[in-house]
Amino acid sequence: KQEVTQIPAALSVPEGENLVLNCSFTDSAIYNLQWFRQDPGKGLTSLLLIQSSQREQTSGRLNASLDKSSGRSTLYIAASQPGDSATYLCAVNNYGQNFVFGPGTRLSVLP
Amino acid sequence: SAVISQKPSRDICQRGTSLTIQCQVDSQVTMMFWYRQQPGQSLTLIATANQGSEATYESGFVIDKFPISRPNLTFSTLTVSNMSPEDSSIYLCSVARTGAYNEQFFGPGTRLTVL
Numbered sequence: 001k002q003e004v005t006q007i008p009a010a011l012s013v014p015e016g017e018n019l020v021l022n023c024s025f026t027d028s029a030i031y032n033l034q035w036f037r038q039d040p041g042k043g044l045t046s047l048l049l050i051q052s053s054q055r056e057q058t059s060g061r062l063n064a065s066l067d068k069s070s071g072r073s074t075l076y077i078a079a080s081q082p083g084d085s086a087t088y089l090c091a092v093n094n095y096g097q098n099f100v101f102g103p104g105t106r107l108s109v110l111p
Numbered sequence: 112s113a114v115i116s117q118k119p120s121r122d123i124c125q126r127g128t129s130l131t132i133q134c135q136v137d138s139q140v141t142m143m144f145w146y147r148q149q150p151g152q153s154l155t156l157i158a159t160a161n162q163g164s165e166a167t168y169e170s171g172f173v174i175d176k177f178p179i180s181r182p183n184l185t186f187s188t189l190t191v192s193n194m195s196p197e198d199s200s201i202y203l204c205s206v207a208r209t210g211a212y213n214e215q216f217f218g219p220g221t222r223l224t225v226l
Contacts, residue, residue: 031213032213032214034214034215036217041201041220041222042219042220043117043203043217043218043219043220044154044203044205044217045217046112046214046215046216046217049214089153089154091154091215093213098144098156098159098169099144099156099213099215101153101154101155102153103152103153104153
């Protein structure tokens with residue numbers, strides 16, 4: 001059974017810092033991995049999708065990497081801004097199975 | 112991407128009543144899912160809504176408590192039946208297309224409070 005963990009659970013940084021969020025999964029036979037952002041009381045916004053054959057994806061200040069063999073993905077946020085404050089969730093999709101979500105990392109970027 | 116709307120956006124209900132949540136997508140999609148997010152928790156999959164057949168429920172969720180309909184490829188409903196305060200959560204609808212690496216998109220969610 002796939003299990004997904006995220007470290008750290010919470011993170012507070014000053015504006016302008018670069019930061020890394022971590023996602024680990026136990027079953028490396030994944031189809032894809034997706035990173036989401038969730039603002040308080042809201043739905044999820046898709047940030048990046050990494051297919052199993054890819055090693056990284058980039059969108060603006062965001063870069064997500066995938067290392068299937070070690071069961072890890074990282075989300076790198078460059079030059080953080082207060083508007084980046086949110087909870088970041090990773091979700092893993094195994095072949096023929098449904099998505100499994102991690103518990104999330106709550107990010108606060110201080111002005 | 113897909114544009115997904117949910118109704119209602121929030122509701123406050125009395126114990127023992129039922130609430131039906133609607134999910135509408137702006138285009139036909141293969142897969143639709145219903146999730147629950149309890150306060151301070153991550154997402155838990157309730158069921159996959161199958162068009163034209165019964166939904167597929169995850170362990171711990173049953174049809175009598177969470178009946179689901181999916182009459183076509185753009186619409187689904189989730190009913191939370193005989194509610195108790197433990198059902199207070201955000202309920203989220205999501206969609207994914209096969210052939211698009213199963214990328215998921217989420218609706219804005221329905222915040223339910225049961226008194």
